[in-house]
Amino acid sequence: MSKQPYNPELIRDYLIGALPEEELERLDELSFTDDTFVAALNAAEKDLVDAYVQNELTNEQVVKFRSHYLSSPLRLQRAEFAAAFKTITEGKSMPSDAIGQPALRTTSAKTLDWFSVLDALASRRILRWGTIAAAMVFLAVCVGLGIQNRRLRHQIATTQSQLRDLEQHESELSKEVADQRSLISQNAIQKSEDEERLKETVTQEGNQQQRSLREPVKPRLRSIASFILTPQMRSVGTIPVVSLAPTTLNVRMNLNLEPNDYQSYKVVLVDSETNQVVWRSGKFDRQKGSGDTIGVNLRAGLLKPKTYVLRLFGTSSVRPSEFITQYPFKVVQR
Amino acid sequence: MQKNDLTLTARAFDRLLVWLDQGSESQGQKYLEMRQRLVAYFDRKNCSAPNELADQTFNRIARRLEEEGITGTDTPARYCYIVARFVFLEYLRGEQKERALVTDLSKQGPSSALPSIDEAGEQRQRLLSCLEQCLDRLDSTQREIITRYYTGQEREKINNRRALAQHLGISPNALSIRACRIRDKLEACVNRCIGPD
Secondary structure, three states: OOOOOOOHHHHHHHHOOOOOHHHHHHHHHHHHHOHHHHHHHHHHHHHHHHHHHOOOOOHHHHHHHHHOHHHOHHHHHHHHHHHHHHHHHHOOOOOOOOOOOOOOOOOOHHHHHHHHHHHHHHHHHHHHHHHHHHHHHHHHHHHHHHHHHHHHHHHHHHHHHHHHHHHHHHHHHHHHHHHHHHHHHHHHHHHHHHHHHHHHHHHHHHHHHHHHOOOOOOOOOOOEEEEEEOHHHHHOOOOOEEEEOOOOOEEEEEEEOOOOOOOEEEEEEEEOOOOEEEEEOOOEEOOOOOOOEEEEEEEHHHOOOOEEEEEEEEEOOOOOOEEEEEEEEEEEEO | OOHHHOOOOHHHHHHHHHHHHOOOOOOOHHHHHHHHHHHHHHHHOOOOOHHHHHHHHHHHHHHHHHHOOOOOOOOHHHHHHHHHHHHHHHHHHHHHHHHHHHHHHHHOOOOOOOOOHHHHHHHHHHHHHHHHHHHHHOOHHHHHHHHHHOOOOHHHHHHHHHHHHHHHOOOHHHHHHHHHHHHHHHHHHHHHHHOOO
16 A cells, blocks of 8 residues: 555545445545545545535536535535535625535435525526516516607607797798788878878869869879679689779779688789789788688789789698689770 | 444443543544544445434444453554444445335325425525624634635635645645634534524
């Protein structure tokens, strides 16, 4: 027998029951008779358990370790201790399979306690699947929240866009109001001018009446001629005739409207022979109490003895102007 | 009365201690060491009750000492091994009968329920708690030795141990024995803390 007839690998095999019977008995005897071997065996056993806990054993060693070494409650307790010791010293969680399944079950009460550890460790697998399931649920919730977040962002963008449109519409309406006010004031000025002219005319007529006693009669000056044009007239073969006296200064065309949903209009006067635009109106609003009629004021000087067409367009803040109907008429000089 | 159930008289026990000491006056230390080796032996043999078998071995030796005396050239350690081997063989024969009985009983249904997952978790937490308490009870040098000695894996662990031995000014072998003793002490403390259950 040599001075030290063993080595760490042999002791490890001895501990996991991987030695032949003869070698086993030899080391059994040494475990009583050789103090040095006992110390080496003690140290090797701790290192073996630690190696198992730290997954340093080969697959073959793990199988034998589980089937042989862990079949004892005391050694199972050591392995559990090693796993706990590792947890404490390294601040890591206990390995999920630190303690394997022993090959044999004994009937002692304490063994059952250690099996409870095994069951708990087995339950870690259940917990692992549970964790995976929880992670999947969490992922699904995240995806759902992401979609909802995206939808809300889209709604916010749409709302902001609508708000911008409304603001633009408001500014356009404000502009239109300003235009209308301007037009009203222009009309008022026009009206006052017309009234002034009328007064002058009346005065002149009075003077002429006084003079008529002494002078021959001259034709009377008429300032405004008013006509009503209806849509029905447009398709009739005979178009309405607008007879203007040489003294007429202004012509008012009252256009009857067909039912429509436009709130404002534009009118264009077109020479029907040349198809050229002679005059364009500003924007007309359909006013309350005015019925379905809009009035168009034209200077009489624009109208020659020929055929014209008044074309009516509906306008909107959100749509381009659309042609509604037209009002043809023939101008004749009296 | 079976051989296993024999208890030692005070006189027989004293004679056993004297025989184990072989004149060295160890004050029971040799008995404790040999008992530990017996328990470890029976445990390595996967015996279900290694402590009882160790006591049974001592009882048998003490009875032999009382009845006939032990002669021959074998050392107490070797003689203990020989007797332990016989005790083990008897145990194996007895276990075969017991296993047959257990098999019969198991056919009638489970004898006891296994602890629940919660109970196992509590036991594990208790183990960790006890371990922390026992580590705190070690003096700082012992705590440093055991934590540094058993820290790391493979090559790292070897280097740690070499550095620790140099730091303490002792040989690697002496460090190994010292670390093992501290760990045994710690393990015993934890087992006491957990209780027999």
